[in-house]
Amino acid sequence: MIVWLFMLPYHLIAQNKDEQNLAVIVFDAEDGTELEGVGIIISEVNLNSVTNDLGECLIEGLQDKSYKVTFVCQGYKIETVEIKINKNKQTIHEQPMERKAFDGDLNELEEIEVLGDPPADGGGRMIPIEDLPGLKSSIGSVEFSKQDIGDAAGAVSRVAGANIVDGRYAVIRGLGDRYSSTTVNGAIIPSSDPSKKAVQLDLFPTDLVQDLVISKTFTPNLTGEFAGGVVDIRTLKFPKEPIINFGTGLKWNNATGNEIGVNPDRSMDFFGRTNDDLPDVGGIGRPFPTGVNRANRDGSISSRQQEAIDAWGKIHRNGSWKSKFQKAKPNRSVKFLYGDSYQTDFGEPGVVYGFTHDIESSMREGVKINRGAALEGDFAANQGQVRDVYTESIDWGMLLNAGVELSEDHSLWALYMTNVSAEDKFTRGRNIYLSEDSNTPIDNRDRFTGQLGLPGTRFEEDDDENPFGASGTAFRAYDEFAHLERNISTFQIAGDHRLNAGKGIGLNWLLSNSNASEERPDLRLLRGFQFIFDEPHPEYGESVETIANILGQNPSSGFREFLSTKESGQEAKMNLTIPIIGNLSSSTNSNADIEDEPNFLELQGGVSHFDRKREVRGRFFQYGVSSRLSNAALRNPQFGVDLFDDFDNVIVDGIRSVSKTEGVII
Template sequence: MKFRALSLRALLIASTAILSPAFTFAQTDNGTDNTSEATTPEATDSQDLQLNEVVVLGRYIPEVLRSTSEVAAFLAPEDLARQGDSDAAAALARVTGINIAEGRFVYVRGLGERYSAARLNGSPLPSPEPLQRVVPLDLFPTNILENVLVQKTYSVEYPGEFGGGIVDLRTRNIPQESFLELSISGSYNTETTGKDGITYYGSDGDAFGFDDGTRKIPGAIRQAMSTGLRIQPVNFTDAEIQAMGQSFVNAPINLIQSNDSIPMNGSYEATGGTSFDLGGAELGIIGVLGYSNDWRTRNAVQEYGEISGGELIAASQYEYVSTEQNVGWDALFGAGLDFGDDKINWTNLYIRRTTKQAYIRQGYNDLASRDVRSDRTAWYERELYSTQLNGEHFRGPWTLDWRASLAQTKRDAPYEREINYVFSSLTNSYVYDPAGSGSSNSISFSYLDDKIVSGGADIKYVQSLSSARDIEYSAGIEASQNERSAQTRIFSFLVDNPPLDFLIQQQRPDFLFANYNINPDVFVLRETTGAAGAAAYDANLDVFGAYAKVDAEIIPLVRTAIGFRFEDATQSVTPISLIAAEAAPAAPPELSNQYFLPAATLTWNFADDQQLRLGASKSIGRPQFRELAPQQYFDPESSRIFIGNPYLTDTEILNLDARYELYFDRGQALTAGVFFKQLDRPVEAVVVQQSASVFQTYLNAPEAILYGVEVDIKRVFDSPFEGAFFGNKEFLVQANYTYTNSEVKAGPGDVVYPLQSAGQPRPATDYIVDGARLQGQSEHIANLQLGWTDDVARSQLTLLVNYSSERSTARAPAGQPDFMQEPGINMDLVYKKGFDLRGQSFTLDLKAKNLLGEDYEEFQSGSGGYVRVNQYDLGTTLSVGLSTEF
C-alpha cells in the first residue's frame, strides 16, 4: 500500500478548508479568477487533493509498522546495535511476546519453536539440528543482519505453516559508500573463565573449529561398511575385526583431563563494502567475516523422579560437569545491481559452529541400584550455507518480486565416545563396568544433511482511488523442496571371554582401550548400530503454495486486507537399513494434505495517530522430521534420549487478533492487543519410562487453546536536566509485557496414538492432564529497556531486563508432574563510548550479561516433592570490545 507523507502544514490547511467553508468561499469571491483554473487538469487534481487530504490525518507520522496490515515487531539496525546482543536469538528475546528456549529457539506468544518459522531474506531455511526442522537462531550473528521482522499474525503471502510467528532475517544491504569496519572483543564468565573445567586433546585444528583428520572414520571401518555387512564375527575374520578395533583413535579422544584455568572468550570481525557507478546502474558489494572462540563450563545436578508411596521423590541423583569449547565462523558476501526501476541482489551466507564437549556424570542410578559414572567426549560440527538471488522490478503501478534460493545445513558428529563405570568398594573408586551388551562403552558417528531448494514470485498492482488512497492487488506462488538424510553408526568393545580381569577394569581409559587390549582375549569390536531401519532415515517435505490478496482502503480511514492461500504438501520419513541383509521396516504413510487458508485483517484509523487492528486467519503446523522418525537420538543439551513417533499428524490452527496502536513519533508507539488461538491436534513431547529406559517421544494431543494480552510502549525524550553531563542526553524508555494462558484438553472420550501402542488408540488422559499448559508457554513475559544516548559525548548506556515465568518443557511419565523450566529475570547492561586516537575514530563496547546471576533450572514440582531435572549456574559474563571504521 502507498501512503502520502503529508506535511503538518498541509494537514492544517486541509482541515481548515473543511471546517470553515465560508472562509474558502470568501477566497473565491475576493476577486480571484479561478474559472479558467477550474477547467484545467491541474486544478481538478488540486481540488481532489484538498478533499482527500482530510481523511488521512492519522497517517502523518512515518512509521514502518503502520505500512503493514499485520501485527508485527521490527528490530531496526539501531535496536540491534543498542542491545549489544551477539546473535539473533538473544536480540529477539527483547521483542514483545517472545522468549528464547535453550538460548537458540524462538517461542512466540507461548508457542514452542515448532510453531515458528525462520526465513532469510524471504526464503526458507533448513536446520542442522537433529531434533528440529526450524533453524536455531543463535547461528546468526547480529553483525551480518540489517534488520529482523517478526510477524505475529498470519498473512497469505507467507507459507501456511504458521503458529506463533514468522521471523524474517534480513542481511546487510548494499552500501551507499565505501567502508571498512574492524572489531575485536573478549569476555569473562564468572562460572567458566579461569575456573576448573575438563577437556580432551582431540586434534591440532580444534582451536579453529576444524578437525585435522583425527576424527575421520578409520579406513578399515569405512571399507567394511561399504560391504553392507554388519561388523561381527559371522561376516569378518577375527584378524580383520581386531585390525578394525585397533584402527580407532584412542588417547586423544578417550582421555578426559582437568583444566584448572579455562581461557577467556574472544571474537574478531571485519565488515566492508563499496559501490561502483557503472553509468546508468550502480553495483554494490559487501562482505563480512567473523571468528569467535567461547568456553562454557556447567557444574550441574541432574535427578530422575518417580512416585513412591504417593510422593514424588528423586530416585536417581547425579552430579555432572561439562566443558564446551564453541568455535564459530561467519561469512557473508553480497552483490547488488540497481538499475533504478530494476534491482537484483545476490547473497551468499556461510555459518559454521563447532562444539567440543567433555562430560563426566556420576551418582546413584536407581535402575542399577548402585553408584555409576559416565565419561563422554563429543565433537559437533554445524554448517549452514545459503545462496540467494532476489529481484525487484517496478513498472508504473506494477511491481514484480522474485527469489530463488539454495540453502543447505550439515551436522557431523564423529567420535561421540562414552565409557561407563561403576563404584567399587574394593578400590573405593570407579572402575570400568564390563556388564551389559555394548552399553558399557560406545563410539558413534552420526551425520545429518538438510537441504531446501525454493523459489517464488509475487506480483502487485496498485490502483489509485484518490491521491491518498489506493487498492493493492497481489498474487504469488512459492515452491520448496526440503530433503533430509540422517544416519548413525555405533560401535562397541565387548568382552568376548568374561570375566574381565579386575586389574584391567581399573585402567585409565587410554590404557583400557589401547591396542594391546584389543584382541580376542580382552576386547573385541562389535557394530551395535540399530537394526531394522533404526539408525538412518530419509525425509522429504514438498510444498507448493499460491495466494491472492486484496489490500485496500475503500472506505476512508478503514483498511482491509483479505486473502486466501492454497497449499499442497507431502511429507514423508523413510527408515533405511544401513545393513544390506537387514530389511528396513515399512515406511510410515505419507502426510499428504491440501489446505485453503484464509486470512483477513481490518485496520481502522479512528483518530489522529491511532488505529485499531483486527485479524482472523487459519494456519497449520506440521510434525518435524525427527518427531516422525522412529530412531533413538541422545541430546547432549538435555541429556535425554529422544525417539520419534511416525503416527503424528498435522495441527490446524485458528488465529484471532485485536490490537490498539498509538504513535507518538517515528519509532515511538504504545500498543495493546489481545490474541486467541485454537489448536486442533497439537504435537506435545512426553517422557516415557519403559523397562530400564527413560526417553522422550511425541504425540498429538486432542486439542488446545491459547489466549493472552500484549502491551508495549516506547518513548524517546530530551533530557529534563541541565548541565554538562545530562544536558545533551536523549533518554529511552521501552517496556513490554505479555500475559499468556493455555489449556490442553483431554477428556474421557479422547484418544491419542503414542509410539508404544504401534498406532493403536490409547486414552488421552493416560498421557495428558486435562487443563495443563502448552509446552513452552510462559504465563508472564516482560522486557524493560532504560537508557540514554549522548551524541555530543558519543556515548550510549542501556539497561535491559527480561523476565519469563516458568514453562513446561515436556510431559512427565504418567502420574508425575510435568518437567518445568523457570528462566527468571535476566539483567544486562550495555555501554558504548566513541573516542578519537591519533586521528582515527574508535568505539569502546562494555557489556555485562546476567547481572543477577540467574541460573538454569529444569524441575518437577508437586505430589509432595521436588526433583531437579537439570540445574546449573549460568554465571555473569563481562565483555569488552573495540571497533573502528575506515
C-alpha cells in the first residue's frame, strides 16, 4: 500500500467551457526535425509558452477567432503567422522554421515587442512538480505515425534516456529492466515472462495507444514499485469529433514466396491459438504413468506395464518431429478504429473501439554463430553452429473504451484492452562443434593426434568406426519446433470528480484488473548427428543426418517441454485534492473571469493498493537413446538416417533402463 502527499502548485490561466485550445508542432523546414525550446507568443492576450522535446506545445484559453502568433528560436528566423481557432474543436497548427543564413559575422537579434499588462500577482506560470523538465519524457500518436512505430517497445526506444533490450524490455537511464515498471493509464500491469518482472512492451500496438510517458525520477504520485523508471501507456480516449479509420496492407520480405520450414502438424488460427495440449494420460497437476522397470522373466508384459507403454507412446506421438517446407505468403495487416461522442440530456457519452491484426513470416538462413576462445596463442572457436530459423507470427490487439462526461466536473469511464503475440518457430542447427570440453573428449579432437579445436571430428574412409565407408567430418545437429503465445489483458473503471466549479475538493479513483500469460505448449527438440562427406556420396549426397551416435557418445536424443506462466494483478487507487490557497488574482483584480481560475496552491494525497499473483507450471520429458537402438543404427546407416528423418516412428516402450529397451525412453 502506498500513501503519498505533496504540495502541487497550479498555473494561473483559466479555461472556461467556451475557451478553445491550440496544439502547435514546430519543426525544422529543411530536415523536419522537431524543435525544442521554441518560444510561442500571442501578444494580444499576453500568452507565451515553449515547445517540449517533441516540438509540441498546447496553448489553452483562446477564443473562437484569429490570432497573430509569433515563433522565436535561436538560429532561426522569427515567424509571425495568423491562426484561426476552430470552435468546439482543438486547432492543430504545424509551423516550419527557416534557418538563418550565417555569413561569418554576428547577427543582430531582431527586436520583439510584447504588448499587454503583466498579471496583478507579478506574473509567471507555476509548473506542477511532476511536470518539471527532466523528470518525464513523452512520445505521442503524431510521432508514432511520422516514424512508423509499430509497438510500445519501438516508441520507448525513441525517447532520450530510454532503451529497449531483447526487442521488448525497457531500460531507463542505463538501469536493468528489473528496475523498470509499466503501467496502463497509471495502473500497474503484470508480466508474462516467467523469469522477469519487466513487462514485454512489444505486446502493445501503437494503433491503440494515445501516448507514452516515461518517468525517470521518482515523484510521490508514482507507484511504490518505482526503482529506476516507469513507462505509462496511455490508451486511446474517445474523441470530441467522430473518427473512423480502416486500413489493410500487404508487405513482402525475403521469406515471401520462398520455402520456409513450418511445424508439420499444427497451425495457428486467426487469433494465434494452437491445439498443442498434452494428451489425456495425466497432465499438469496429475500423475503420469510410471515407466516399466523390467520385463517379466518369461518376456510377457502385464496389463499395467502395457498401459504405461501405451501412455508414453501417446505422449510421444502427440506432436510430429518431422519438419515440412511450404511457400510463405506475403505479410498481411488490417486495422480498424472508430470513436465518437454524443450530446444527451444526462451528459456527453463517448466510445472508442480499435482493432489491429498482423500476420508475418520471416526466415534467416545460414546464420553462423561462434563463441571465441584462445587456444595456445591462436584463435579457435569454442562453440559454433550454422543455424536456419523460420518464423510465422500473429499479433493482434483490441481496445474498447466507453465513458460519459456528466458535467465539466464529473466524468466516468471504463476500458477493456487485450493484446496477443503468438509465433511458431522452426530452427535447424547444423555444423555444431565444441572444443576444450572435457565432458566431450571426442568432439573436435583429432582422433589420432589428440589436437583440440578442429571444426568437427574427422573420419577417414578406412576407419573401422566410420559407418558410411567414406571420408568426411562429423558434427552434432538438432531440429527444434517451438510455439510461444503471450497475452496481456486489462479491465479498468475510473472516475474524476471536482466540486465548486473546479475550485473545491477533487477526487479521482481507478480500479484495475490485469492478467498476463505466456504459453509454450509443446517445445520439441531432436538432437542427432551430421556427417558431411568430402565428396558427394552416391547414396546420401553431400551430407546426412542420423540418430546414430557416430561420435562414440550416448547423449540424450532430445526433449519435449510444456510450460505455462500466468500472472494477475489488481489495483485500487484514489487521489484527493484539497484547496489550500485560492487564486491570488481575485483579490487584486475585479475582472469577473479571474474568479473562474483554479486554485493557486493545493494539497494532494492518495492511497494505492496492488496485489500480484504468479503461477508457473510445466512438464519436461527427456528422451534417451538406448544402446541397442544406437548400435542398430551404426550397423545399418540407413536405419539411423530414417529415424532422424521420421522420429515419430521410433519405438517408445516405457522401459526405464537404457540398456534393455530397443527404442528410446522418456
